[in-house]
Amino acid sequence: MAGRAKADPYGAPDHQALETRASTGVTVCFVKHLTVRDWCVSIAPRLIWWRLTERARVDRYDFIEASRPALALARASAWVTGVTVEPFRGRLWESCDAHGVSLLAQVMSEDALAVQAEIVREPAFCAWVSEPSVRGRLPAYLTKALSPCDLSDGAALWCVLLLIRVCASGSRAVLFLDRRPWMRVITRYAVAHGVTVIPVPPPFNPRGWLRRCLPTAVRLRLREVRWRLRTRRRNVPAAGAQRDGTARPRIAVEYGGHFNLHQPEQYSNLFFWQQSSLSGRDILLCFTSPRDPLDGEKLAQLTTEGIGAAVLHPDGATTPEALALSHRPTLRRMVWDPLPSRRRWPRSPEAVWLRMESLDYQIRRHDWTQFFEAHRIKMFLSWFKYDGMHCAIADALRQLGGIAALHQFAYELQPAAHTMVATDLLFGFSEMSAAIERRSGSRIPYYVVTGYLGDHRFPLLRGQAQRVRAALQQRGARRILGFADENSVDDSPWLPGHESMRRDYAFLLEKVLQEPWLGVVLKPKVPSTLRRRLGAVAELLARAEATGRCFIYEAGVTHGSYPPAAAALASDLMVHGHLYAATAGIESALAGVPTLLLDREGWSLSPLYRLGVGRVIFSDWETLWNACLEHWTRPHGLPGLGDWGSQLEAFDPFRDGRAAERMGTYLHWLLEGLKAGLSRETVMADAAERYVQRWGKEHLVRLDGNASHGPTLQHQALAEAADTAVEVASGGAASR
Known part of the structure; x- marks a missing residue:
């Protein structure tokens, strides 16, 4: 993107305009996280200036979170600022509008989706994803990164939007908000709800600062060293990305904490295998989290059934036998896609964000490519779609001729920014679920309607x-x-x-x-x-x-x-x-x-x-x-x-207890085609044709990523659209 020759109409907020807006009678100020630096540098001077010039009368100053020194300092200086500093008394997640509708519900469905759509249309985002070097599902990965569904991260977009809506529920409000990428869009959203946003410096994050400053190659080398140190203490062989010697293509399945291999009545990440003709030798179970690691008992059960295992986290196993199955990502044969030149991009928060997220995507794609090659993986199956990892996985498999699949685990009854999907194949519960994925902007060539996958x-x-x-x-x-x-x-x-x-x-x-x-x-x-x-x-x-x-x-x-x-x-x-x-x-x-x-x-x-x-x-x-x-x-x-x-x-348009069987059979068809050496496109088309012949064409849907939502979507319209989806699905089922 060339340097700007004229003023950007989407430029930084006009602070003079913000001060003028504040002078019209601001009554409440909010801050998300009160720190000593913010109080001394950005907040207290402005409050004192408003008081001395009588530009605004601030009745109250509420904070969501605060450090103890900052709170003590703010309260001690109340005689100067003339403002009482208190914690926000309500519960943000319980806040409702004048009609009793949850603000969190509106933010998680409508508002975050609309703001995400506005950011994607921003000149900086459009220019970046239009670069020749940006390919595959990287644009989808970046879109997902805009709206992470990290419930522990108060800096997530939906948290910021919720805070703005809560501020707007009063009379007039000013929000002191940490400066972040895409601040212009967030500010426009706040203004539309009658809230003035004043940016303050973000809190210092040493880890984030190092991540931005260290060259990527150095960060990856440090990651290797960290893995070696954590595993060497437990006598893990330095296997790296060695091949496991298996000749047959397999399906890698992400383990999500539900083992229960021989208890089909309970949750199991291998539920589809329990209800299908797939052999255990066709499966590789991947342990990616330390919360429920691979231990001796699990390994023994897997070995009995012929199911392979791989450990993809340094703390993902507990016994020497299990630890021997660790796969350590390395820099071997790392090929970087060229990113847009720094000289053509000004050093803005948006440009830094786009570059860092694009680098993370390439690292993740490389790690998964290396793993899939080492273990002869031709398919990957997971349920987790709430971050961009599945985009990198799908691109890694595509370049190896493989197929990436997701399966629905939870009902989502409204479109949402964090549920958007970009993968080859998704096993979903119903046509209504497919309609909601479409409105979320998902791009899924093969959406296979199976019925509720737990009805067996x-x-x-x-x-x-x-x-x-x-x-x-x-x-x-x-x-x-x-x-x-x-x-x-x-x-x-x-x-x-x-x-x-x-x-x-x-x-x-x-x-x-x-x-x-x-x-x-x-x-x-x-x-x-x-x-x-x-x-x-x-x-x-x-x-x-x-x-x-x-x-x-x-x-x-x-x-x-x-x-x-x-x-x-x-x-x-x-x-x-x-x-x-x-x-x-x-x-x-x-x-x-x-x-x-x-x-x-x-x-x-x-x-x-x-x-x-x-x-x-x-x-x-x-x-x-x-x-x-x-x-x-x-x-x-x-x-x-x-x-x-x-x-x-x-x-569930079927309600026959056979949803998991349909999914397992479909995976079996795909794996048979891949074992026969057919191209991934041929394999997916053949499996889709067989499914349509057996279960009907209405149960196979193509989603092209063309969502029908817009940034001005109203709450009532969203509810009516969801109701329509229910009626269409019900009517279609009845007609069959």
Whole structure:
């Protein structure tokens, strides 16, 4: 991109205009993270100037996070600034607009998608992705990097947009925001919502500073040294990227914490293999995380089935035998794609961001290419689509003649920036899910509709569910309520914390202690940390368990091993505690159990609201509980309570328990073609044709990345579009 010869219409914010806007009667100031430097250099001088010149009257100064020295300094200088500095009292994730609609719901679906679209249209972004050296899925990788779904990162785009919306919910507001790439777009978004953004220097990040300053080759060498040091302490052979000697092409499957190789009724990352004719010798299971590493027991089970294993993290294994399977990425045969010349690009935050993200993409693509070559991998399968890694993986496989595939794990009922996908193949639940992927901007040549990929577990769980139910009934339970939560995070202003979850559990557990006829079956998402997160409510849980009328599914390391259907099938009614993640509720309804959804956060944009408020959707526990009591006291129950009716067709057009079998068979077809030496294009086309002949052309969709959303999309229009997708899917299923 040539140097600018004239003023850029999308240039930096006009600080004089911002000061003028502030003079019109600003009443509240916000800062995301208060530091000593920001207070002394950027904030306090401006507050003092406003006070002395009477340009603005600041009633309050709220912060989301603050260092202790900064807070002490700000409060000590209140006599000079004339402003009281206090923490923001509300919960950001609970904030709603004037109509009671969750701001987080609007940001995660509509707003982040619209802002992402604006950034992609920015001259700097367009010029970079138009360079001849930018190829493959790098533009998609960069687009994904704009909206990372890192729940622990308060600097993520959606967190910034949420903060702006919360600021806008007052009268007039000024937001002191860390300077970041694409600040012009964020500022325009803030102005549209009546918020003035004043940039302040970002907090110093030593790791990020080193990452920017060190040459890429030096960073990669340091990475190799770090890997060697961490593994040498545990006597790991320096195998590097050596070939494992396997001649046959294989499918590499990313391990996500669900092993359960011989328990098909539980979650397993190899669920499709359990339901297919694929041989264990066709599979290589990749351990990429230290949270649930490869140990001797897992390795023994894999060896028994002929399944290979590879460790892709220095802490991803615990025994010498498992550690011997480590694959260490190296710089061997590293080929760099030339990036746009620094002389043609001014050193702006956007240019630095684009260059660093492009380098990361090339490093990741090289690492995966090296791994796939060493292990004769022709296909890669994962469920994780929420960052850009799958883009680099797909390009690595493409240059080796292989195929990259993803499978849907969770229901997403609204388009979102962080769910966009760019891969060869995706196994999805329904045509409605495909429509939502299209609106998210996904580019998927082969979207294969399989039905819900966990429905094979339903009949396998019935026996155990009946045993759980009988045990509760023996202790006096005449009515049984199931409950599934969505986890909680430690001390986060951005997402539901432990306090919200404690209220849910406290309500149910107190009912168990008050009502001797009530039993509950609890299905926590992360049972391993539940009692710690419950705090004092854990005592209530222990008392409820002592009655014999409270059962909890506790198996699982990183997440629960049992699916929500296990609790639902043991219950008369099932309750899912949130609408922002609806998979547990939908699965319970697909299992044939009357299911209620609790929405205390105001996610009324969800198309699930079409199921009926007071019938399936409830906004508080008391109303839900009273509906349950009425249902249980009426001779024929409360008509329509928990009944999802024909809407289930939109979530699974098959509902025959064979979704995993369809996926496994499709993968088998692909692998057969690759083993025969056919080109990847021929293999994918042949498998698609066979699938269409067997299951119908309506179950194979092509997504070209042409999303139909725009930056001015309104909330009501989004809800109507989601409702239309449900109706289309339901109507199509009915016509078949």
